Amino acid sequence: MPETLYLCVNILDRVLSKINFEVKTMEKLKLIGLSSLLLASKYEQRRAVGVYDVEYLADYIYMPEEICQMEKLILQELGWILTVPTPYVFLVRNIRACNLSDEDKIMEHMVFFFSELSLTNHSIVCDYKPSMIAACAVYLARFIVGRYPFWSNDLKMCTGYSEDKLLSCAHVMMESCIQICGEGIMEVFMKFSSLYQCRVSCIAQEFLEV
Secondary structure, three states: OHHHHHHHHHHHHHHHHHOOOOOOOHHHHHHHHHHHHHHHHHHHOOOOOOHHHHHHHOOOOOOHHHHHHHHHHHHHHOOOOOOOOOHHHHHHHHHHHOOOOOOOHHHHHHHHHHHHHHOOOHHHHHHOOHHHHHHHHHHHHHHHHOOOOOOOHHHHHHHOOOHHHHHHHHHHHHHHHHHHHHHOOOHHHHHOOOHHHOOHHHHHHHHHOO
């Protein structure tokens, strides 16, 4: 579920900024990431991922006890606060403001492509509000797909951002898009290159000529 992905990234980012020990190994970082996924799944999904599912995802390099212990540590570091605004919350509302038809799936998938690629850029996650990230995802999606105007009065009222307020974040997000489309191998590019996702990453790649 997309809600789980966005909450997982939020948990991971917050806990890495709070923990009072140094993450010296990739194994420790992976353990924190997997435990964040476990927590996000429990919070967002009716049929949540279980500790043994996480153990399987990690190819059994962590014991269930290690995963549960890290899960408890994360909750303690975050003060048990898991109800947070993520870009996904704003994306759903912003997409409605675009007045898309049921057949207009390219635009919708393009919005989510830009939003998810922003999760791979630490500076975007740390420097900009979730509402700003969601607004820029819509703005750049409209630019790539060619929906005029790129930023309407309805979107301005819905998001609370004028077009000039978006430019800084949109610039960083577009640079990430150029890099990801240029390489063509990152998971987010591969995910959105499928027919199910209307091949929107390939559309962006062709538009940017990278």
